[in-house]
Amino acid sequence: MTDYKKTYWDKLASGSLCLQFCTACNKFIFYPRELCPYCLERGLEWKPVSGHGKIYSYTIVYVSALPEFKEETPYIYAVIELAEGVKMPSNLIDCPLDKVKVGLPVMLAFIERDGKTVPVFKLSEAALSTTPLPFEGSQL
Amino acid sequence: MFQQGHPSIIGIGELKPTLDAGGRSTLDLMAEAAAKAIQDAGLHKDEIDGLLVTPPSEDSYFLWPSQVAEYLQLSPTFMNMVELGGASAAGTIARASLMVDAGVCKNCLCLSSGVWDKQVFNTREGKTAVMSQAEIDYDLPYGPMGFNSGYGLIARRHISEYGTTSEQLAKIAVDQRINAMANPDALFNQKLLTVKDVLESPVIVDPLHLLEIVRPCSGAAAVIVSRFTQANNTHDPIEIRGFGEAYTHNSITYAPSLTISPIKMAAERAFQMAGVKAQDINLVSLYDCYTITVLISLEDIGFCRKGEGGKFVEDTDLTYKGSLPCNTHGGQLSCGQASFAGGMSHVTEAVRQLRGEAGLRQVKNNDLALVNGNGGVMSTQCCLILGRR
Numbered sequence: 001m002t003d004y005k006k007t008y009w010d011k012l013a014s015g016s017l018c019l020q021f022c023t024a025c026n027k028f029i030f031y032p033r034e035l036c037p038y039c040l041e042r043g044l045e046w047k048p049v050s051g052h053g054k055i056y057s058y059t060i061v062y063v064s065a066l067p068e069f070k071e072e073t074p075y076i077y078a079v080i081e082l083a084e085g086v087k088m089p090s091n092l093i094d095c096p097l098d099k100v101k102v103g104l105p106v107m108l109a110f111i112e113r114d115g116k117t118v119p120v121f122k123l124s125e126a127a128l129s130t131t132p133l134p135f136e137g138s139q140l
Numbered sequence: 141m142f143q144q145g146h147p148s149i150i151g152i153g154e155l156k157p158t159l160d161a162g163g164r165s166t167l168d169l170m171a172e173a174a175a176k177a178i179q180d181a182g183l184h185k186d187e188i189d190g191l192l193v194t195p196p197s198e199d200s201y202f203l204w205p206s207q208v209a210e211y212l213q214l215s216p217t218f219m220n221m222v223e224l225g226g227a228s229a230a231g232t233i234a235r236a237s238l239m240v241d242a243g244v245c246k247n248c249l250c251l252s253s254g255v256w257d258k259q260v261f262n263t264r265e266g267k268t269a270v271m272s273q274a275e276i277d278y279d280l281p282y283g284p285m286g287f288n289s290g291y292g293l294i295a296r297r298h299i300s301e302y303g304t305t306s307e308q309l310a311k312i313a314v315d316q317r318i319n320a321m322a323n324p325d326a327l328f329n330q331k332l333l334t335v336k337d338v339l340e341s342p343v344i345v346d347p348l349h350l351l352e353i354v355r356p357c358s359g360a361a362a363v364i365v366s367r368f369t370q371a372n373n374t375h376d377p378i379e380i381r382g383f384g385e386a387y388t389h390n391s392i393t394y395a396p397s398l399t400i401s402p403i404k405m406a407a408e409r410a411f412q413m414a415g416v417k418a419q420d421i422n423l424v425s426l427y428d429c430y431t432i433t434v435l436i437s438l439e440d441i442g443f444c445r446k447g448e449g450g451k452f453v454e455d456t457d458l459t460y461k462g463s464l465p466c467n468t469h470g471g472q473l474s475c476g477q478a479s480f481a482g483g484m485s486h487v488t489e490a491v492r493q494l495r496g497e498a499g500l501r502q503v504k505n506n507d508l509a510l511v512n513g514n515g516g517v518m519s520t521q522c523c524l525i526l527g528r529r
Contacts, residue, residue, distance in 0.1 A: 005277060031278045057300070057398055059292030060346035061285050065262040069283035074346075077282055077289050079393050089279045089393045102300035118281050 020044035051108030146368035147237035148377035151181025161358035169360035177362035190245030191219035192232040194252035194480035225515025229483035230522035234383040236365035253360035254479020290517030292345035304450035310338035315458035320470025322501035327476040359478030384409025392517035404440035406521035414525035418442035425486035427514035
């Protein structure tokens with residue numbers, strides 16, 4: 001296993017979601033790697049994230065071919081846009097299926113899955129009482 | 141612009157898609173499609189001096205073009221494998237055009253095939269086989285359903301941003317089925333679909349229903365690209381006027397946008413090279429792994445404004461009888477997706493239409509067609525402009 005992969009999961013096992021940060025580019029990076037994908041320099045630092053984010057998009061999986069998820073359906077698979085500016089795939093847990101919406105604020109949580117501590121997200125308290133955040137413009 | 145050769149498609153060959161390949165291999169199917177294309181072009185096998193192949197579906201990738209050349213007993217001056225996922229087939233045509241135009245080869249055989257093995261497809265191994273290591277490490281723990289969940293994310297975001305409806309998305313599958321009913325070779329041409337049928341089919345990954353998702357199958361397709369001057373007169377040669385490609389991401393999680401795809405740039409490049417506009421196009425052959433793929437393609441190519449695709453497909457007859465015929469063979473949604481050959485079906489159908497050989501589903505205006513190949517989750521794009529000379 002590469003060093004950065006091990007670091008990512010080790011930090012999670014100790015209860016912290018840390019992402020790599022490039023001081024030259026002033027950017028967080030996901031997923032972990034050896035070189036900064038923007039400037040291709042080494043020396044990425046690990047920094048804990050705030051745990052705040054919002055739902056960039058989601059899908060409710062009703063049919064899963066993955067044996068360990070067959071009993072979990074329907075479950076919410078989502079792309080979370082973290083406050084740090086990066087997007088990551090994840091699950092939205094403890095969320096009634098009729099409450100999930102694009103743009104809702106979410107908070108980091110942890111679950112144990114397949115012998116690993118895995119970062120997932122829950123609707124933030126505010127999300128359950130407020131309307132979704134407005135969209136930012138497309139970037140492409 | 142091509143320099144001199146006017147690269148043209150002079151032969152096509154395609155096998156009728158089947159759910160069960162009956163024990164035949166990717167190579168077996170490729171060889172049969174190649175024979176059909178060579179015959180269609182009026183060539184002898186020995187005149188094939190270029191070979192571009194899409195990847196195998198079950199065999200070893202190692203030296204794959206060499207494996208194919210050996211089976212076919214070809215000794216080309218140029219060969220390669222094009223791996224752009226669903227855009228591979230269109231990618232072979234773009235690359236063949238360049239090599240033919242440059243004079244590296246005279247007759248380039250573009251070959252694609254796929255054997256669907258249901259024993260492998262719906263297993264963990266089947267899913268991880270089409271994932272990057274980054275996806276296996278940081279995505280698989282969340283139960284992604286491969287392409288299904290990727291396109292589900294896109295559809296959900298499009299619905300949220302623009303108010304697109306499931307009814308509008310379903311209309312795409314409905315219109316394409318009308319096309320398939322006029323195609324004896326379609327996998328699904330037994331009965332018409334209604335919007336209600338689509339919406340009542342099981343939700344697989346919300347908001348996508350079963351009938352909005354391509355059905356894997358087995359098949360093969362071959363296309364021969366040659367210099368126009370060498371084209372024989374068996375059929376009208378179909379000129380490759382231009383192509384454009386664009387790439388922005390591998391996993392959809394890291395795409396710059398979920399609703400604006402790299403098709404926009406690929407189409408702009410193709411139009412610029414061909415010297416035409418979206419309004420000049422008579423028919424489109426758009427990679428349709430999902431209904432949402434077609435809707436986003438129509439927007440990004442410029443047939444309507446971003447966000448108005450739902451209304452556009454609702455108001456536009458996309459059948460072979462309509463104002464913008466789209467996937468007149470029924471698309472992969474009605475013909476099935478024979479792995480990498482699914483993308484080639486969009487090329488062969490455009491050629492049939494431009495030749496005027498599309499039978500019951502022949503469109504009236506057939507001067508200029510746009511073909512798009514899309515790979516991954518809107519990741520790799522290859523857009524072709526094909527026209528009659």
